[in-house]
Amino acid sequence: MDFELTLEAVDRDGAIAEALDELTGGTRADFLRKAVIGGSATAAALATPAVARERNTAKDIAILRFDLGLEYLQAAMYSEAERLRQLKPRTLDWARVVGANERGHVRAIRGLLGRNAVKSPTFNFRGVTEDDAVFTKTAVAFEDLTAALLKTQTAQVDSRRVLAALVSLHSVEARHAAWIRHIAGIVPAADAFDEPTSRSRVARLVEDTNFITSTPRTKGRRQPRYTG
Amino acid sequence: MSDSTNRPTTIDDPLTPREPSRQRAGLTRVGLLKRTAAAGGVVTAGALFAGGLSKPAASQPSAAQDERVVEWLLQVEQLQAGFYTETERRGALRGELRELTERVGEQERAHVAALERMLGAPRANRPAFDFGQATSDPQRFLAAALELEELALAAVNGQVPNLTKGRILTVMGIASVEARHVGWLRDLAGRNPAPRPADVPATQDETRAAIRQTGFTS
Numbered sequence: 001m002d003f004e005l006t007l008e009a010v011d012r013d014g015a016i017a018e019a020l021d022e023l024t025g026g027t028r029a030d031f032l033r034k035a036v037i038g039g040s041a042t043a044a045a046l047a048t049p050a051v052a053r054e055r056n057t058a059k060d061i062a063i064l065r066f067d068l069g070l071e072y073l074q075a076a077m078y079s080e081a082e083r084l085r086q087l088k089p090r091t092l093d094w095a096r097v098v099g100a101n102e103r104g105h106v107r108a109i110r111g112l113l114g115r116n117a118v119k120s121p122t123f124n125f126r127g128v129t130e131d132d133a134v135f136t137k138t139a140v141a142f143e144d145l146t147a148a149l150l151k152t153q154t155a156q157v158d159s160r161r162v163l164a165a166l167v168s169l170h171s172v173e174a175r176h177a178a179w180i181r182h183i184a185g186i187v188p189a190a191d192a193f194d195e196p197t198s199r200s201r202v203a204r205l206v207e208d209t210n211f212i213t214s215t216p217r218t219k220g221r222r223q224p225r226y227t228g
Numbered sequence: 229m230s231d232s233t234n235r236p237t238t239i240d241d242p243l244t245p246r247e248p249s250r251q252r253a254g255l256t257r258v259g260l261l262k263r264t265a266a267a268g269g270v271v272t273a274g275a276l277f278a279g280g281l282s283k284p285a286a287s288q289p290s291a292a293q294d295e296r297v298v299e300w301l302l303q304v305e306q307l308q309a310g311f312y313t314e315t316e317r318r319g320a321l322r323g324e325l326r327e328l329t330e331r332v333g334e335q336e337r338a339h340v341a342a343l344e345r346m347l348g349a350p351r352a353n354r355p356a357f358d359f360g361q362a363t364s365d366p367q368r369f370l371a372a373a374l375e376l377e378e379l380a381l382a383a384v385n386g387q388v389p390n391l392t393k394g395r396i397l398t399v400m401g402i403a404s405v406e407a408r409h410v411g412w413l414r415d416l417a418g419r420n421p422a423p424r425p426a427d428v429p430a431t432q433d434e435t436r437a438a439i440r441q442t443g444f445t446s
Contacts, residue, residue, distance in 0.1 A: 097422060104425025147404050155396040160389050167388045168426040170400065171381055171407035178411030179421040188412035189331065192338035194404035196397055 057158040061116045064162065066199055067153060068109045072120040073211060074142055075102035077129060086130040090183050094139070098176045105169050112162055119216035126210065136184045138209075143177035145205060148197035155196070289392040295347065297387045300432060301399070302343040302351070304383045307439065308376050309336040310357045320364035324416065328373075332409055339402050346395075357444045372442070374413045379438045381406040382430035 056064070078099030081087055087095060110117040128134050150170035157163050178188035206212070312333030315321060321329055344350045362372035384403040391399055411421040430438070439445055 097420060101422055101425040108426065147407075151397055151400045151404065154388070154400060155393055164389045164429075165426075167385050167400070167403070168429065171385055171403055171427045172422055172425060174404040174407035175411035175414075175422040175427075178408035179415050182412055182415045187331070188415075189335060189405055189408035192335040192405060193342070193398070193401040194408075195401065 056113070056116065056162065060157050060159050060162050061113065063153045063157055064109055064113050065116070065118055066203075067150070067166075068106065068113065068118060069121070070142075070146055070149065070202065070206070071102055071105040071109060073123065073206065074146065075099060075106050076120070076123045077125055077138075077142075077211070078102060080123075080125060081129040081135060084130055087132045087135055091132050091136055091180075094176075094180055094183060095135075098139075098143075098179075101172055101176070105172075108165065108169065112165060121212050121216060122214045123211050124213045128211075136180060139180045140177065140184060140186070141205075143173055143180055145197065145202055147173040147177055148195060149199065149202050151194070151196035152198060289390060291392065293390060294392055294395050297390050297399075298343050298346045298395075301384060301387060301402075302340065302347070303355070304380050304435065304439075305336055305339040305343060305402075306355055307357065307444065308380055309333065309340045310355070311359055311363065311372065311376055311444070312336055314357075314359055315363040315369060318364045321366055321369060325366055325369060328412065328416070329369075332373075332412075335405055335409075339405075342398070342402070346398075355445070359444050362444075370413065370417050372444075374410070374417060374419075375438075375442060377406060377409045377413055379430065379435055381410055382428060383432075383435040385427055386429035386431055386435070 078095045081095040082092065082099050085092060106120075128138050147170060150166055150173060154163055154166040154170060157166065174194065181188045312329050315329045316333055359372070360368075362368045381403065384399060384406055388396060388399055388403065407427070414421040
């Protein structure tokens with residue numbers, strides 16, 4: 001018995017291969033072998049309307065919305081740090097790259113949610129984005145926390161499509177965590193296995209920061225645009 | 229930021245005090261990685277990036293499939309564990325590279341042990357590898373370690389959707405640590421640790437091809 005699931009087996013009418021060719025200007029094989037794939041292209045692929053076409057279960061919507069809130073928070077914090085330019089060069093470099101990735105995650109998750117996406121709350125980072133030591137400490141906490149949360153969420157979602165997307169975002173959060181830890185001079189990979197964490201714990205920790213200053217109303221039908 | 233950003237490398241940065249590594253994997257001469265029959269179901273990157281598994285997957289998660297996936301990931305972890313264990317034994321690296329070797333090696337050996345436990349028993353046959361100078365020359369070590377960590381991360385990510393819910397958390401706990409290794413190594417090498425917002429998973433065939441290309445399993 002052959003258990004290998006090839007692209008051909010999944011993509012009987014060639015639509016997937018065609019969409020990838022469109023995105024990458026090459027064959028799928030090239031896409032996978034390319035050393036550097038444009039970040040925006042990857043995020044756009046995740047946010048492609050084809051992804052949003054499938055209807056999400058109520059549970060998946062709740063999970064994705066919570067994750068979206070955390071991605072909004074990170075994207076806003078790192079983008080502000082990049083704008084203010086008060087951090088040390090290596091930290092600022094981190095904020096620039098990781099901020100772009102988190103904005104990509106926001107787009108990707110909004111794409112998965114489709115019209116169930118929620119608007120970003122507003123934030124006040126209370127000076128954290130201008131103080132290198134405090135920023136670094138906060139970033140370590142957020143990145144470790146997000147990687148831990150995504151494990152829990154990935155194991156919970158109903159849709160394998162959403163599951164596969166979260167897997168691809170999860171390991172990027174772990175890369176971010178290792179990188180900021182390395183900058184901070186703490187061990188990037190402290191344990192052999194990373195533990196998951198619960199949504200309620202994350203919610204509590206985020207609330208403790210007092211970074212969120214308002215939660216938007218969600219009754220409007222028009223999709224608000226994220227402008228981090 | 230591009231991959232070629234000029235950031236000073238920090239190979240000699242001291243980190244926190246390291247713990248001595250205790251284990252040494254006994255590697256014997258059996259080319260296990262060449263025995264490529266143990267096939268796990270695979271979700272392609274194409275399926276992920278162009279709309280997910282909108283068509284029925286050929287293989288839904290099951291206990292039997294879990295076992296095939298774990299057997300496959302065990303081979304990938306054995307390759308990594310073998311690499312760091314040999315590097316540590318040769319003792320040619322200094323500074324942070326040495327610390328990384330000891331810490332990461334211990335973690336890869338723990339991954340091997342955990343996957344073996346999932347299968348119910350240690351595997352009698354341990355694969356043999358030929359790493360050449362990659363386990364003694366600092367630059368070659370760094371390049372090889374990066375390549376092995378990247379391919380391991382993509383391999384593990386590629387298998388998570390094929391697992392039953394009960395296995396997902398454990399295997400993601402491993403994926404997360406592999407991603408940390410990648411981030412650490414890339415920063416050491418002066419390369420962007422996270423050049424993309426989403427990691428591209430690899431199928432079993434793609435990982436096998438990448439492993440063959442390293443030349444470590446000949």
